[in-house]
Amino acid sequence: MFFIVVFFTACYVEESSDLNTWNKEVPPKEVSASYDITTKKININWNYTIGATEYNVYRADEINVIYGFIGKASSTSYLDDNFEVEKIYHYKIEATNGEFKSPLSDKATVTYPKLEAPTGVLALYDDNKKAIDINWSSVDLADEYSVYRAYESDGSYSAIEKVSSASFSDNNIILGKTYYYKIEAINGELKSPLSTSTSVTYKELKAPTGVSASYNATTKQIDISWDPTNGATGYNAYRAHKLDGNYSSTWKVPSTSFSDSNITLGKIYHYKIEATRGDLESPLSTSTSAAYSFTNPGIYLSIIAFSENLTEKKFTRLYDESNDSFNSFIDERETEAGSSLYWAVDNAIMSIKNTAFPDYIDNISIVTFTDGLDISSLDASGYKHESNSDYLGALKIDINEIKVKDIPLSAYAIGLNGKDGADEEEFKKNLEVLSSGENNYTVEDVNDIEVIFKEIAKSLTKTSSSQSLALSVSLSSSGTKIRFTFDDANASESGQYIEATYERVGSGENMTHTLENITYNGLDCTSTSITGEGTGASKKYTFEDIKMEDGSDIDIDSIKLWSRSDSSSPWYKNDGFVPSRDSHVDVEKSSAAIVLVLDTGNFSANDFKIVQSSAKSFVETLLDGYNKSFPWYGKNVIELSSDSGDLKSGSIKAGETTWYKANISSNEDYNIGWRDSKDYYDLTAEIKVSAYKSSAEVLFEDKSSDSSIPAINLTEDDTIYIEVSENINNGNGTYIIGFK
Structure with a gap:
């Protein structure tokens, strides 16, 4: 008998254990979504799912959070062209083989490339094109730009043009108006933030600069020239006989220079230039001046400047408040072999203890008008006196080492002393030292110098080089x-x-x-x-x-x-x-002095008393002539007082011409008027009023009605002079003149 024993072995086979077999439980992997700046579409990509024959694409956004089907794809990519640019979208993918569907993939959120705001925006006005050129640095990924414009920096900007390059010319502009620009970079529907703003003003022509005038002794004309003005096609030249006078148009000039032949000996002429382009006119330039004067050697007039950084003491001012006039201050003490020339500083120069100044240098050239600084506060080191040089009696100064603001050069440049034995030629060399500066005039006699002196004395302030x-x-x-x-x-x-x-x-x-x-x-x-x-x-x-x-x-x-x-x-x-x-x-504010030096001509060093007498006579003649140019010179001038607040007042006497003056204590506009003790009157032609600054600058003249007088701008430390003339036949005969 045979027994057959059969053994059964149970085997469990996991579904899809074969890597090449469809697995319905596995969703698509590596899903991504990005905006394609070339196709202007959203490109969704994912990895291949084994066994899948088709894919379903689902989308949601920030508002519609439930994913909805938007399309199918037979490959591992999908182009979404139905969307709003820069809106956030989320995508999920589902794989299918016709019978089964996978779970949805993880979400992928779209990313957009970023356009940077344009930089380097610059707007420039092109006078030739009459347009404003705007330029900026190009932006990566941008294929065009929008130009925005506003009329205020923080105003409303409106798009005025789209351009494909990084520049634009705006010719829709109005003269004098300021425009502000911002630029936006664009790619399709992608837009950058606006750039920072830049601005430009469609400007008028600028006033000409570098205007200069000089007398040409050969042609006996005054030559005027200036620097070219950008955008100008021509110029108008204006002339006046007073610095602050009425400038009238005299010449139309196509270039940057012309010559004035209509001039009179001894007169000073003032010029201003205006640039033109068609009907457009620039503001007038600052004024420049020139005098038709003699060119023979004679009296040297030099302007010097001092800095106010030396603040403690001042030069003695050549001004006598007792009679409202300028005087010469003369030291007539004799030196060892002669006498000093005039000087207009206090005695501080006599007390300087510095080996660079020998004891016998105790004089200064003639300074007739100054508001500068005390000599004692100046550092005298570095200056030396060489009595045996060609420049006998002068201080030797290395111009390359000295700045104008450090020391009044001309005031020291001549210090002749009798024992130096200077003869006529050596003395002339000293004069050459003095007259070598750029701010010098050469004239022949008092009649010529008075004109120049009067003009310069009105503005004795000169800026330093610091x-x-x-x-x-x-x-x-x-x-x-x-x-x-x-x-x-x-x-x-x-x-x-x-x-x-x-x-x-x-x-x-x-x-x-x-x-x-x-x-x-x-x-x-x-x-x-x-x-x-x-x-x-x-x-x-x-x-x-x-x-x-x-x-x-x-x-x-x-x-x-x-x-x-x-x-x-x-x-x-x-x-x-x-x-x-x-x-x-x-x-650093500076004050200036007018220095006068006389050419002694035939006088030797031992004839100082004769030189002194001649110089004294000249200075007094000059000062007397200058003082007489003040309308109030020699008159009884009444100081106005304050009777209430800022009102300065004084009595007007019937049938007389009366002068008043008052010192200004603050910077503001003032109005001048008059009244009796009760009410203001319009006195019509029965009264005339004129007003001047202390420099004799005319504020107004012969006004007969206070309503016709303009407000005048006065600054602190100004002094105003008022003249009242004509008869007063109206009212009680006593009136108040005042300003406030």
Whole structure:
């Protein structure tokens, strides 16, 4: 008997244990969604699911959170073209083999490429095109740009144009109006944030600069010239006989110079220039003056300046308040072999203890009008007297080492002493030293010099060469190149500029703004790094002790601001920088003196008494002639008093001409009027009133009605003189004149 034993082995086979077999429980993997900037569609991709023959695509967004079917795909990608750009969408994929469906995949959220806001936006007015050119740096992925414009910095910006390049010319502009621009980068329906704003003003012509006038002895004409004005096609020249007089148009000039032959000997002429372009006219330039005078050697008149940084003491002012006139101050003491010339300082010069000033130098050239500083506060080191040099009796001064603000050069330039034995030729050499400055005139006699003296005496203030320059700059991208130019040339052609790199470090209140790697061309300053101060979108940078390379003062009206992103980019001018608003110059105030030196001609050093007598006679004649130019000279002048508040008042006497004066205590506009003890009267033609400043500047003349008198601007320390004439037949005969 046989037994057959059969063993059964139970085997469990897991479904889809074969990797190539469909598994309905496994969803698609590695799902991604991104915006294709080329096709402008959302591209959804996922990994292949084994055994799947088709895929279903589902979508949801932030509002519709339930996933809805949007399409099928036979491959592992799907293009969604039915969407809103920059709206957030989520996608899930479902695999199917026709019979079974997998679970939904994990979600994939679409990502969009980001367009950056344009940078380096700069707007410049092109005078030739009469359009505003706007330029900016191109933005990656952008295929066009929208230009937005507003009329205020924080106003409403409206799109005015779409362009495909990084520039645009706006010719729809109005003269004198300021425009603000922002730029938006675009790719299809993708848009960047708006750029920061830039602004430019469609400006009028600027007033001509560099105006100068000089008498040409050969042609016997006055030659006037000036620098060209950008955008001008011609010029109008105006002339007046008084500095503050009526300037009338006399010439139409196509170029930047002309000659005036209609002149009279001994007269001074004042000129202003106006730039034109069609019907457009610029403001008038500042005035320049020239005199038709003799050119033979004779009397040298030199203007000198002193800085007010030496504040303690003052020169003795040549002014006698007792009779409202200017006097000469004469020291007639004799030296060892002769006598000193005139001087107009206090005795401090006699007490200077410095080996650079020998004891026997105790005189100064003739100073006839000054409001300067005490000599005792000046440092005399570095100046020496060389009695055996060609310039006998003069102080030898190295002009290359001395600045005008440090010492009144001309006031020291002649100090003849009899024991030097100076003869006529040597004395003339001293005069040449004095007359070598640029602010000098040469005239032949008193009649000529009176005219010049009177004009100069009206404005005896001259700025020193020490300046502090503050410039405000709108903030740019860190690393931006900044260039300030100080001439009329383009940035790349300028010979006078400050160049720096703008850098900012940190954030918020801790952010610092600096100008680094500063270079100067045509200017003199040692600062190499400057930190900006202030709040908001612009910072103020201050350059201390800066001046032009030739020592002249900086003219802020000529300053222009340029910028560029790097050294290979072109310079763009920023017309949003307004010199009068965004720049400021602090200068050390200076006062000036008129120094007169007489050519002694045939007199030797031992004839000082004769020289002194001649000089004294000349100075007194000159001063007397100048004093007589004041209408109130020699008259009884009544000081006005305050009777209430700011009202200055005094009595008018019937049938007389009366002079009044008052000192001004504050800067403001004043109105002049008159009344009796009760009411104001319009006295019509029975009274005439004239008013002048102490310099004899006319404020108004022969006004017969206080209603016809304009408000006049007076400043602190001004002195006003009022003349009242004609009969008073109205009222009780006693009237009050006043201003407030």
